[in-house]
Amino acid sequence: MFKEFSRTLKIAVPLIISNVAQISHGLIDSAMIGAIDYKQLAAASLVVNVVAIPQVLGVGMTMAISPLVAMANGRKDTFKASHTLFNGVILSALVATIIAITMVVIKNFLFNLGQEEIVATLAIPFYTLMSWSLIPMIIFMAVKQFTDSLELTKTAMLLSLLSLPLNVILNWFFIYGRFGIPRMELFGAGLGTLITRIIIAVTLILIVLKHKVFKPYLVHRMAAWKLRGKTWKELLQIGVPSSLQYGMESAAFSVSGIMIGWLGATAQAAHQIALNIASATFMAALGLSMAGSIRISNAFGRNEEKLLKNIGKSTAVGGLAYGVFCGILFIIFKDQLPYLFTNNANVASIAGGLLILGALFQISDATQAIGVGLLRGIRDVKLPTLFGALAYWIIGIPVGYYLAFVRELGATGIWIGFVCGLTVSSILLNARFLNKTRGLEQEWKK
Numbered sequence: 001m002f003k004e005f006s007r008t009l010k011i012a013v014p015l016i017i018s019n020v021a022q023i024s025h026g027l028i029d030s031a032m033i034g035a036i037d038y039k040q041l042a043a044a045s046l047v048v049n050v051v052a053i054p055q056v057l058g059v060g061m062t063m064a065i066s067p068l069v070a071m072a073n074g075r076k077d078t079f080k081a082s083h084t085l086f087n088g089v090i091l092s093a094l095v096a097t098i099i100a101i102t103m104v105v106i107k108n109f110l111f112n113l114g115q116e117e118i119v120a121t122l123a124i125p126f127y128t129l130m131s132w133s134l135i136p137m138i139i140f141m142a143v144k145q146f147t148d149s150l151e152l153t154k155t156a157m158l159l160s161l162l163s164l165p166l167n168v169i170l171n172w173f174f175i176y177g178r179f180g181i182p183r184m185e186l187f188g189a190g191l192g193t194l195i196t197r198i199i200i201a202v203t204l205i206l207i208v209l210k211h212k213v214f215k216p217y218l219v220h221r222m223a224a225w226k227l228r229g230k231t232w233k234e235l236l237q238i239g240v241p242s243s244l245q246y247g248m249e250s251a252a253f254s255v256s257g258i259m260i261g262w263l264g265a266t267a268q269a270a271h272q273i274a275l276n277i278a279s280a281t282f283m284a285a286l287g288l289s290m291a292g293s294i295r296i297s298n299a300f301g302r303n304e305e306k307l308l309k310n311i312g313k314s315t316a317v318g319g320l321a322y323g324v325f326c327g328i329l330f331i332i333f334k335d336q337l338p339y340l341f342t343n344n345a346n347v348a349s350i351a352g353g354l355l356i357l358g359a360l361f362q363i364s365d366a367t368q369a370i371g372v373g374l375l376r377g378i379r380d381v382k383l384p385t386l387f388g389a390l391a392y393w394i395i396g397i398p399v400g401y402y403l404a405f406v407r408e409l410g411a412t413g414i415w416i417g418f419v420c421g422l423t424v425s426s427i428l429l430n431a432r433f434l435n436k437t438r439g440l441e442q443e444w445k446k
Contacts, residue, residue: 002314004307004311005315005317008288008291008292008311008314008315008318009288009291009318011151011153011291011294012288012291012292013287014153014154014156014157015148015153015157015290015291016283016284016286016288017157018144018153018156018157018160018161018287019283019284019287020284021157021160021161021163021164022160024164024280025163025164025193028164028167028171029044029171029189029192029193030044030045030272030273030341031340031341032168032171032172032175033175033185033186033189036175036185038265038269038342038344039119039122039265040122040185040186041341041342042116042119042261042265042268042269042272043119043122043123044123044186044272045257045261045271046110046113046115046119046120046123046257047123047126048257048272049254049257049272050110050113050127050254050258051103051134052251052253052254053247053254054099054102054103054131054134055138056243056246056249056251057095057099057243057247058092058095058099058134058137059137059138059141059243059246060242060243060244060246061091061092061095061138061239061242061243062088062092062138062142062145063145063238063242063246063376064234064235064238064239065084065085065088065089065092065142065145065146065149065235066146066148066149066290066293066294066297067293067294067376067377067379068080068084068088068234068235068238069084069085069145069146069149069150070149070293070294070297070298070301070377071298071300071301072084073149073150073298073301074297074298074300074301075301075302078216078219078220079223080224081146081149081150081217082217082220082221082225083220083224083226083228084231084235085208086221086224086225086227087231087232087235088142088145088146088235089143089146091232091236091239092138092139092141093139093142095138096134096138097135099131099138100131100132100135103127103131104128104131107124107127107128107131110123110124110127113258113261114258114261114262115258115261116261119265119268122186123186125186125187126186126189126190128190129187129190129193129194130190130193130194132194133190133193133194133198136194136197136200136202137197137201139205140197140200140201143201143208144156144204147208147214148290149297152213155204155207159203159204159207160200162200163196163197163199163200166196166199167192167193167196170191170192170195170196171189171192173188173192174188175189175192238376238381241381241382241384241385242376242381244385244388245372245384246372248388248393249392249425252392252393252396252397252421253275253418255397256396256397256400256414256417256418257271259400259401259404259414260404260411260414262405263404263410266344266346266347267350267410269342269344269347270338270348270350270351270354271350271351271354271411271414273338273341273342273348273351274338274355274415276341277330277337277355277358278358278362281330282365282366284322284326285323285365285366285369285370286369288315288318288319288369288370288373289315289319289369289370289372289373289374290373292311292315292370292374292377293373293374293377295377296308296312296374296377297377297378299311300377300379308437309437312433312434312437315374316367316371316374318370319369319370320363320367322366323362323364324362324363326362327359327360328359330355330356330358330359330362331356334352334353334356334359335348337352337355338355350411353412354411354412354415357412357418357419358415361418361419361423363426364419364422364423365422365426367430368391368422368426368429368430370430371384371425371426371428371429371430371432371433372384372429374433375429375432375433375436378433378436378437380432380433380436383432384428384432387425387428387429387432390424391421391422391425391428392425395417395421395424396417396418396421396424397417398417399416399417399420399421400414400416400417400418400420401413401414401417403416404417
């Protein structure tokens with residue numbers, strides 16, 4: 001089991017670094033904006049919570065590319081892999097454009113979410129830029145799914161890392177106003193993110209088109225790069241449930257963040273700090289999930305039942321151990337971590353209390369992410385989507401609302417709801433994978 005986990009981890013490490021780099025853009029924005037004013041940080045929190053839902057829906061669509069390319073690659077079918085790349089990127093770009101336009105058109109709904117008026121007013125310009133930035137981000141993720149599924153995970157990792165200093169420099173110019181550039185504050189953070197995402201998306205596309213390692217796939221482009229309804233149907237059959245799956249989880253966190261906003265800007269800022277920290281550690285679990293999904297898809301394409309099962313078990317155990325480790329760190333450093341994002345003692349105190357609950361859901365959050373990835377690797381996405389609806393919307397949100405507003409526990413009640421929802425999701429998903437792998441063994445033996 002350790003041998004298989006080591007192989008998965010080898011693929012996962014660049015994915016983890018890339019994921020952390022991606023989430024770090026939000027952390028950078030929050031830290032640099034938090035240094036100006038906590039109300040601007042609350043506005044950034046509102047936008048992050050709202051944009052997270054359509055963002056995850058768009059990124060979820062790109063998730064269909066990875067298992068299909070990995071299965072084709074497992075069968076040495078470079079034509080199919082190339083064809084999936086082209087259709088997947090075009091579909092993802094179309095979805096991203098529709099999402100961005102829709103978001104911009106309805107931007108004034110931010111005033112109807114029960115937030116303080118000043119917070120919503122500050123949020124509108126930032127929200128608009130973040131909406132448009134989803135287009136290059138989702139295109140980047142679509143191409144990244146292709147390179148990652150070939151186990152060439154270092155390519156996107158390096159680009160993601162290089163994007164961090166670029167984002168910091170652009171933020172420094174635009175947020176604070178440097179070298180004759182007007183001081184834009186929160187709007188400047190959005191502008192920096194938009195430019196950074198455009199640059200890394202274009203760069204990754206050029207690398208795939210020009211680098212020799214991708215030549216075996218590009219030689220087919222004259223014949224393979226054609227839009228086909230059958231391929232779009234195949235992508236949508238995985239992409240739509242994956243989008244809904246991730247979307248329901250993200251929406252649950254976003255709605256919870258909006259509800260916390262009803263408690264005031266202080267509670268919302270504290271929630272965003274704690275959630276930023278939890279999201280950063282989650283990126284490692286997500287990287288493990290993605291690596292496990294790639295290896296599972298590869299083994300699934302070759303009907304290697306024993307290997308598939310060993311990869312699944314080792315990845316799940318590794319995710320469990322990681323969750324425990326993160327939970328311990330949260331408890332130890334709960335009083336220090338919030339001060340990375342704010343100088344407000346009250347905000348930091350509330351955030352530290354939320355991190356204790358964050359420590360509890362690190363385990364279930366990590367293992368549920370692994371479960372989602374493993375099931376996607378064997379193209380089982382429909383029932384897991386229903387599991388998400390149950391865990392987050394039937395259990396997590398109602399429990400959080402009841403505890404926060406009926407029992408008057410405030411933000412703590414919302415976070416207890418997180419713990420309940422993620423735990424149910426983890427149990428259902430991993431039990432489903434074990435059951436499905438037993439079924440696959442019996443099917444292939446026939």
